Amino acid sequence: MNHYLFKIKENTTDALKALQDKGLQEIYIIEDEETKEILIGGSSSQVITYEEAMEVSQNHSIDWAKQWESFAQNFHDGHAHIDLSEFGANQRLLLTPGEGFGDLSHPTTYLMLKMMKEKVQGKTILDIGTGSGILSLASLFLGAKSAIGVDIDPKAISHAKQNSKLNSLDSKTTFRKTIPKVLSKSTIALMNMLPHEQKMIPITKLNPKVQSWIVSGVLEEKREEYLTQTASLGWEIIEEHHHLGWMGWIFKNR
Numbered sequence: 001m002n003h004y005l006f007k008i009k010e011n012t013t014d015a016l017k018a019l020q021d022k023g024l025q026e027i028y029i030i031e032d033e034e035t036k037e038i039l040i041g042g043s044s045s046q047v048i049t050y051e052e053a054m055e056v057s058q059n060h061s062i063d064w065a066k067q068w069e070s071f072a073q074n075f076h077d078g079h080a081h082i083d084l085s086e087f088g089a090n091q092r093l094l095l096t097p098g099e100g101f102g103d104l105s106h107p108t109t110y111l112m113l114k115m116m117k118e119k120v121q122g123k124t125i126l127d128i129g130t131g132s133g134i135l136s137l138a139s140l141f142l143g144a145k146s147a148i149g150v151d152i153d154p155k156a157i158s159h160a161k162q163n164s165k166l167n168s169l170d171s172k173t174t175f176r177k178t179i180p181k182v183l184s185k186s187t188i189a190l191m192n193m194l195p196h197e198q199k200m201i202p203i204t205k206l207n208p209k210v211q212s213w214i215v216s217g218v219l220e221e222k223r224e225e226y227l228t229q230t231a232s233l234g235w236e237i238i239e240e241h242h243h244l245g246w247m248g249w250i251f252k253n254r
Helices: 014-021 063-071 107-116 132-140 152-167 203-209 220-231
Strands: 002-006 023-029 038-044 051-060 081-082 094-095 124-128 145-150 172-176 186-192 212-219 235-243 245-254
Touching: 014 023, 014 038, 094 132, 094 152, 107 132, 107 186, 107 212, 107 235, 107 245, 124 132, 132 145, 132 152, 132 172, 132 186, 152 172, 186 235, 212 220, 220 235, 220 245
Parallel strands: 124 145, 124 186, 145 172, 186 212
Antiparallel strands: 002 038, 002 051, 023 038, 081 094, 212 245, 235 245
């Protein structure tokens, strides 16, 4: 298996779609807060080339501890220490290095936590594309009743479970590969995913089961295109937010 790290020139959404089409798997995205450079990493059993990358590094293993130490918020003693006070909880969420996406280094994760503030108390959380489990676990510190994290990548699920135990939240969390058929009436769904990834989720089937949606992963220049997509789903905008060129929304079903 080959492991890659692409330094992207400009359009992250187009780059991600192109790399997926070329066979890149187990994808993660890193944004350097100082340089604003976007890096897309992943693995593939085949050789991948991408002309729109400024730089490509390839190796056969990834030092996740080194990656997290370089980019994760307040990384020390082997863990990222995520300060949740800005989002309404006097807590620090600990995350161990691993393959799941989400360490607060990317603007969309910040947007999600900002929108979740004062919205998740007493709710059941369905975290689609849970990655490291950061949103599921943060929701519990923000007052959610329970959280279900879903990810198609078994390595991400394993990573999220590690983080759940690390924060003594494993009794309130479930991490799995598929979306449950039955959900609580008070369920809020979270999706921190790019628009084309969201299209792979059975949203129309979930709408009757979900109270509201908190969503991010859309570049500002894709706003109108994305809102056309959400209008077809029967979603109504409750709130709209911007952060460092990215957008997020809270939607309810019409």
